[in-house]
Amino acid sequence: MQTLRINVVGLLKEPAGGVRDHVIQVAGATVALMAEEARPLRDLTGEVRLLRSPRSIFARVRLATDFALDCRRCLEDAISPVKLEFDAEFFPSVDVVTGLAVVIPDDDLAFVIDHNHELDLAEAVRQELLLALPMYPLCDPDCEGLCPTCGANRNADPCDCDDSEPDPRMASLKGLFGASAGTDRPS
Numbered sequence: 001m002q003t004l005r006i007n008v009v010g011l012l013k014e015p016a017g018g019v020r021d022h023v024i025q026v027a028g029a030t031v032a033l034m035a036e037e038a039r040p041l042r043d044l045t046g047e048v049r050l051l052r053s054p055r056s057i058f059a060r061v062r063l064a065t066d067f068a069l070d071c072r073r074c075l076e077d078a079i080s081p082v083k084l085e086f087d088a089e090f091f092p093s094v095d096v097v098t099g100l101a102v103v104i105p106d107d108d109l110a111f112v113i114d115h116n117h118e119l120d121l122a123e124a125v126r127q128e129l130l131l132a133l134p135m136y137p138l139c140d141p142d143c144e145g146l147c148p149t150c151g152a153n154r155n156a157d158p159c160d161c162d163d164s165e166p167d168p169r170m171a172s173l174k175g176l177f178g179a180s181a182g183t184d185r186p187s
């Protein structure tokens with residue numbers, strides 16, 4: 001299945017307890033549209049199990065992919081594997097037998113199956129993706145970042161810039177050790 005839309009007309013006609021399993025594979029280019037600045041490195045793949053309940057369809061979603069984000073220190077790629085594991089409930093908007101409109105529960109968390117009986121996982125997946133992506137991506141926990149003087153990437157190119165401008169946190173540490181520690185500033 002190349003999209004996150006699943007036609008559930010057959011499952012809607014079944015009594016509660018009916019189950020369908022679907023294999024999901026969504027192209028990285030499609031995932032990119034949902035993931036803001038994160039860049040998918042491969043397709044989003046996995047599976048979804050749909051379970052008919054008396055009033056709805058429960059979707060149990062298990063998907064994974066890998067993203068590249070900008071490292072917050074050096075701007076190189078920070079690779080982030082993402083696993084999505086969540087359940088969502090989808091309510092029919094029309095009765096599958098009579099074609100009449102169905103009142104959808106007034107619930108912010110409820111998703112709606114459209115009048116063509118298509119269940120669209122895209123919005124639920126988008127919300128989960130944004131929660132799963134790291135807030136502070138780093139290419140490596142020990143990333144040295146960019147030199148504030150010359151802009152060199154210190155991971156690849158340890159430059160010779162004078163780094164004597166004390167970091168304010170270090171300055172206060174030196175204060176703790178007493179004035180005799182002095183400073184690196186040229187006098």
Ligand SMILES: [Zn+2]
Nearest residue numbers: 071074139143
């Ligand atoms: Zn980095």
Ligand SMILES: [Zn+2]
Nearest residue numbers: 147150159161
């Ligand atoms: Zn430098």
